[in-house]
Amino acid sequence: MSRPVRVYVVDNGGQWTHRIWRVVREIGCATKIIPNTTPVSEIDADALVLSGGAPRVAWESPKLGNCIEYLDHFNGPILGECLGMQLMAIHFGGSAGPAEIPEYGLSKMKVIEEDDLFKGLPKEFSVWESHNDEVKQAPNFAVLSMSENCKVQAIKHLKKPFYGIQFHPEVNNTEHGEDILRNFVSTVKL
Amino acid sequence: MFDTNRFIEEKVKELQDRIKGKTIIGASGGVDSTASAVLLSRVIGSNLLCVLVDTGYMRKNEVEKNQQVLRKLGLNVLVIDAKERFCQRLKGVIDPEQKRKIIGEEFIRVFEEVARKENAKHFVQGTIAPDWIESGGGLRDKIKSHHNVGGLPEKVEFEIVEPLRDLYKDEVRMVGKALGLPVELYERQPFPGPGLAVRILGEATADNARVVREACAIVEEEIERAVAAGEMSKPWQYFAVLLPCKAVGVHGDVRVYGRVVVVRAVESIDGMSAAYSKIPHKVLEQISIRITNILKDDVTRVVFDITNKPPGTIEYE
Numbered sequence: 329m330s331r332p333v334r335v336y337v338v339d340n341g342g343q344w345t346h347r348i349w350r351v352v353r354e355i356g357c358a359t360k361i362i363p364n365t366t367p368v369s370e371i372d373a374d375a376l377v378l379s380g381g382a383p384r385v386a387w388e389s390p391k392l393g394n395c396i397e398y399l400d401h402f403n404g405p406i407l408g409e410c411l412g413m414q415l416m417a418i419h420f421g422g423s424a425g426p427a428e429i430p431e432y433g434l435s436k437m438k439v440i441e442e443d444d445l446f447k448g449l450p451k452e453f454s455v456w457e458s459h460n461d462e463v464k465q466a467p468n469f470a471v472l473s474m475s476e477n478c479k480v481q482a483i484k485h486l487k488k489p490f491y492g493i494q495f496h497p498e499v500n501n502t503e504h505g506e507d508i509l510r511n512f513v514s515t516v517k518l
Numbered sequence: 519m520f521d522t523n524r525f526i527e528e529k530v531k532e533l534q535d536r537i538k539g540k541t542i543i544g545a546s547g548g549v550d551s552t553a554s555a556v557l558l559s560r561v562i563g564s565n566l567l568c569v570l571v572d573t574g575y576m577r578k579n580e581v582e583k584n585q586q587v588l589r590k591l592g593l594n595v596l597v598i599d600a601k602e603r604f605c606q607r608l609k610g611v612i613d614p615e616q617k618r619k620i621i622g623e624e625f626i627r628v629f630e631e632v633a634r635k636e637n638a639k640h641f642v643q644g645t646i647a648p649d650w651i652e653s654g655g656g657l658r659d660k661i662k663s664h665h666n667v668g669g670l671p672e673k674v675e676f677e678i679v680e681p682l683r684d685l686y687k688d689e690v691r692m693v694g695k696a697l698g699l700p701v702e703l704y705e706r707q708p709f710p711g712p713g714l715a716v717r718i719l720g721e722a723t724a725d726n727a728r729v730v731r732e733a734c735a736i737v738e739e740e741i742e743r744a745v746a747a748g749e750m751s752k753p754w755q756y757f758a759v760l761l762p763c764k765a766v767g768v769h770g771d772v773r774v775y776g777r778v779v780v781v782r783a784v785e786s787i788d789g790m791s792a793a794y795s796k797i798p799h800k801v802l803e804q805i806s807i808r809i810t811n812i813l814k815d816d817v818t819r820v821v822f823d824i825t826n827k828p829p830g831t832i833e834y835e
Contacts, residue, residue, distance in 0.1 A: 341656065342658070343790065499791035500786065
């Protein structure tokens with residue numbers, strides 16, 4: 329039998345970091361939560377999830393530890409969630425900052441492009457949100473989904489196996505959340 | 519998937535190595551602490567003493583009911599009447615965080631007194647994941663100080679043991695079921711450690727506690743009646759909150775000026791996110807009629823909370 333996929337959750341201080349860990353565990357991955365200060369050389373994972381967190385992306389990015397290093401040197405798929413996605417967009421030439429209309433709780437999301445993340449899912453479904461900031465521009469990414477008040481809900485890097493999502497698939501109230509995380513895990517090539 | 523039996527087996531083994539001799543546990547009668555207690559009793563048997571603190575902020579008839587449930591499970595129970603000291607320490611306190619910290623500290627002081635008398639070196643509590651997640655620390659922002667984590671005083675006299683620390687409520691319920699707890703216990707709705715004190719916005723006086731206690735009982739009774747009658751499904755949590763403001767009303771052609779009570783009910787699995795419950799209007803109306811009639815000298819108005827989490831939290835403080 330092949331070994332389980334190792335997906336580690338990088339903790340940026342989110343309320344739902346532990347939830348991500350739990351869902352990733354439930355879909356059969358080997359997982360643990362690691363501090364965002366872990367050197368990339370010490371990470372033996374196949375894929376990473378960068379959690380969200382309280383820091384504001386425009387002026388508190390030092391609080392995101394080594395996340396930039398992971399984007400430059402980690403060898404495998406990365407899913408940036410919320411703050412993690414915003415950092416990803418900025419690092420690859422885009423921008424992020426305070427949302428004109430932030431979203432908290434229920435939001436309806438429209439899938440623009442199915443790609444890997446939304447494979448086999450409906451074109452519109454309910455997701456749970458909790459963000460003050462949002463991605464404004466992501467030039468090296470394809471935008472995969474949007475909601476009424478947030479035009480960039482999910483992105484995929486044009487060349488690398490990097491994905492970003494603004495909403496939270498790990499919370500129970502999000503529809504198809506587990507499927508989205510499973511779709512991400514299936515991008516791992518062992 | 520979460521493997522309940524494996525979890526229990528591993529925990530028992532771990533606790534066997536860690537805990538020897540007389541040990542006390544803070545037992546409210548809720549699912550978290552009761553599951554912890556039964557788990558511990560498998561390790562140290564009758565060396566475990568359940569300490570149930572009557573803070574004065576428990577629900578209607580709850581202290582009597584809960585100690586019976588614990589005794590029925592074969593556990594040793596000591597009930598401490600601490601109503602007066604909690605009420606005294608909360609006098610004049612309106613800040614929610616200060617309230618939670620005072621309650622957290624007072625709980626520990628009570629437990630320390632018992633531990634000293636019993637010569638217990640370990641203190642067990644039913645902390646679960648949302649308690650420490652929401653209490654903050656490091657990068658994580660503090661949403662609220664849960665009395666058993668963020669509300670702990672800096673110095674405590676014993677070693678704290680939290681066997682369910684990494685679990686969420688739905689997993690605790692599975693563990694409780696596997697440990698043989700009765701269904702009404704492992705499916706019981708959550709109730710915060712600081713109790714009704716955090717359902718009173720403003721000063722948690724004994725009189726305010728009386729009002730919110732009665733309102734909570736009515737909400738519970740009416741919703742449980744409607745659930746039993748098949749009019750709605752059971753919410754994850756359902757209760758009343760007393761607001762620190764007044765509104766005008768009319769009673770028999772006479773002006774009244776009384777308090778406002780909120781009905782709060784949510785759907786969740788683990789408390790980390792929640793949607794408000796879509797309770798039928800008929801049920802809400804019945805709740806409103808009973809609260810404003812039974813509590814006529816205190817409450818003139820009942821409102822229904824339609825906020826999800828986020829942006830709201832489930833409880834109000």
